[in-house]
Amino acid sequence: QQDYGRFLGDRRMRWHGDPSLNIPGWCQFGKAFCFYHRKDGVLVGLCKMGFATLSEDAGKTWSRPVQPPTLIAGSAKVWGQRTAEGRFALVYNPNRGKRYPLVMVQGDDGREFRDMRVVHGELPRQRYQGKYKDLGAQYIRGLAEWADDGTFADKQATWLVYSVNKEDIWVARVPLPAKPDESASLSDDFARVAPGAVVPGWNLYSPRWAPVAVVADGDKRCLELRDADPFDYARVVRVFPESARPRVEVLVKPSRTDARLEIELCDDAGRRPVRIALSETGQVQATDGGQVRELGRYAGGSWMTFSLAADLTAGRYMVQVDKGESQSLAVAEPGCKTVQRLSLRTGPWRGLGDGGPVEPAADTPVATPAVFLLSRVSVQALPSPMP
Secondary structure: OOOOOOOHHHHHHOOOOOHOOOOOOEOOOOOOOEEOOOOOOEEEEEEEEEEEEOOOOOOOOOOEEOOOOOOOOOOOEEEEEEEOOOOEEEEEOOOOOOOOOOEEEEEEEOOOOOEEEEEEEOOOOOOOOOOOOOEEEEEOOOOOOOOOOOOOOOOEEEEEEEEEOOOOEEEEEEEEEOOOOOOOEEEEEOOOOOOOOOOOEEEEEEEEEEEEEEEEEEEEEEEEEEEEEOOOEEEEEEEEEEEEEEEEEEEEOOOOOOEEEEEEEOOOOOOEEEEEEOOOOOEEEEEOEEEEEEEOOOOOOOEEEEEEEEOOOOOOEEEEOOOOEEEEEEOOOOOOOOOOEEEOOOOOOOOOOOOOOHHHHHHOOOOOOEEEEEEEEEEEEOOOOOO
């Protein structure tokens, strides 16, 4: 994988150093290679700028590198591999200038790929200043097919490692088969999940200082979002069948009343028409069109049931907290006609980041983390429009 084949001697590709393969202002062909064998046995080589080259003789000779027009990649790295299930995956930043989000596409033969989905879409603040500090999840590497150290023992997942903002190193475990969408109604609890084990069906964003894990709470097991990070948050996302009229029930226990948990229903582009929050002021809040309404106070250490029913076609949704009165509200983004994700997050929505490097003295975990427990989630489609 060395850049430009510098240490290969006469085994270098003939294309290394070819001036016709330079990208002005970026880099030339041959940086950050990865390799995999296609289903037909041809060896594929991929490197920065989306260059691809093929070898039919086990790497002795290589085809002239090309940039496939549908592989939109810049100077961040591209990773390709055959997965444990016998399919193929490409992981990269689909942008020639920016390095976010990090996505994966899949295929059956190693030459055609589809079903682009996000692996890492979060864009936290930079923690440190420096030169060439590109934002985003980048420099992706996975497990090469030549690995013989047991790293392919997990046949249920693909493992990826990358840097975020050229700072922290992250690991992502992508379950196999990687489902592009969800087709079954949900009724999740965590009773059968061992503490600390993989959480089936859930997408977890779990920074070092804001971890997400299954824990025991008395005689029940819950999904815990614990947040001691002053500049990041814990987040979990559950994909459900796309619906214009979903009914969602969530059972949550906050540890205290001066921390924040945002509960949202999102569409396939990440827009958030339905927004509920446990606020830092001890109030349950909900977005009503362009304003925020307070629905009442909540208590720390007590379980709360949130019942949400949305009719995106009508631009309305209903919220009921425990057995209180149902509140009718206008959606926050009228252009959303369906939703397909439930998101819970221990901080405010930040979009594509919220500023430059932080003060080093402030970049320490808080003494008392915020803790939120999630016990049960159900999602069903309403059979008819809301009254």
